[in-house]
Amino acid sequence: MSGDPKPIVVGVDGSASALRAVGWAAAEARRRHVLLSLVHVVDEAPLAAVRFVPRYDEVVRIASMRGRRLLRQARDLARQAEPTVAQSEHLLRGTVSGWLRTESEDASLLVLGTEPAGAIGRLVAGSVAIDLAAHASCPVVLVRSHVAEDEPPETGPIVVGVAGTPASEAALAFAFEEAALRRTGLVVVHSLDDRLLVTLFEEGKRQLDHTAVEKHEDQALADRLAGWREKYPDVSVDRIVVRGRPATRLLDLADRAQLLVVGGRGRGGFTGLLFGSTSQDVLSRALCPVVVVRDYEDSGTPPRG
Structure with a gap:
């Protein structure tokens, strides 16, 4: 707490x-x-x-x-x-x-x-x-x-979407704390964008082993979550790695969740893809409450007092 x-x-x-x-x-x-x-x-x-x-x-x-x-x-x-x-x-x-x-x-x-x-x-x-x-x-x-x-259900997990950004770390911090407060589990959804790898392998006349790539990303995600799991040992965590944009999977999971947490990249004016396409999608379509946790100027986590 x-x-x-x-x-x-x-x-x-x-x-x-x-x-x-x-x-x-x-x-x-x-x-x-x-x-x-x-x-x-x-x-x-x-x-x-x-x-x-x-x-x-x-x-x-x-x-x-x-x-x-x-x-x-x-x-x-x-x-x-x-x-x-x-x-x-x-x-x-x-x-x-x-x-x-x-x-x-x-x-x-x-x-x-x-x-x-x-x-x-x-x-x-x-x-x-x-x-x-x-x-x-x-x-x-x-x-x-x-x-x-x-x-949406009053019980169920907290769902959080993560990528390799400071906003994702802030979202993870919020999601773990919220899961601990609510005494519920956490589902972490990580998006794997392998389009460039596919293109490079195709140009090299080779076939990309998607299973191996997904296994590698899952292990990387597990390593990334290790510190959070140590800090919140009572929070059960499920990892999901999805290819491409994760919005559809996030929305499906959010229909059965208490809360959906996403990171936003915005610091300045509302220009361009401020939150990115995933955050925009879930803001527009999620059934459960959605929390937007931005990356802040001074650190990768939001101010907590």
């Missing part, structure tokens, strides 16, 4: 997914013995169209009243779910992304709700969630609302 004194911050907007995120965050705050911070932002962006009309102040007042009502609703839900968890409530005014990024600077986790889309039964991460996953100063958890047939 980390003993991290920083609070868990959850965004409150009254949506079904945000209320679900409040419940998830309250349970996590209990596990970590930290404060639950409920935040609602009176978003000035959609109010800009009436900024210069005579009753603008009245519009803001009504929006603030609504925000206080939503915070009370979230507070009551959290108290009912986790009565021992201490809470704080914050009504802010400005931009949602801007304020939640600020709040993340002194948080252990930032938890957001995302809504499912259409009949495909997979979530679509909105622009605010993508922005915060890219720029927040702590790991970001995305929790979707559900219909009954899409409900």
Whole structure:
């Protein structure tokens, strides 16, 4: 257990997914013995169209009243779910992304709700969630609302996708700690991209032994996990090596998992493939809560207080 004194911050907007995120965050705050911070932002962006009309102040007042009502609703839900968890409530005014990024600077986790889309039964991460996953100063958890047939299990393993990047080490650190907190197993999925090897072998008129390569990668992964397994001896670990992009396998596993953890490469502005294709896929389609753990400026692991 980390003993991290920083609070868990959850965004409150009254949506079904945000209320679900409040419940998830309250349970996590209990596990970590930290404060639950409920935040609602009176978003000035959609109010800009009436900024210069005579009753603008009245519009803001009504929006603030609504925000206080939503915070009370979230507070009551959290108290009912986790009565021992201490809470704080914050009504802010400005931009949602801007304020939640600020709040993340002194948080252990930032938890957001995302809504499912259409009949495909997979979530679509909105622009605010993508922005915060890219720029927040702590790991970001995305929790979707559900219909009954899409409900993920409350028990099951933690699934983490890893590659050879600092963000993957940060994701591993988070995943092992979370598995220990929840007293569950961990499934580590490593992607083997052997396209260049295949091309080189083909040009040399030779055939690549895929079995041997996968065996080598599995052993390398086992060696990489040895230190983590020593630190967390009670966490059972399953290793999976997949060829190509691992998103499909991650999503299949996530349907039966408590939590999916991925690393993100972003440090600066949201340009190009900030998270990489795998993180983008799982953010867009995972059924269970998803945690994005970025590589930070000072080290390969996220700040823990």
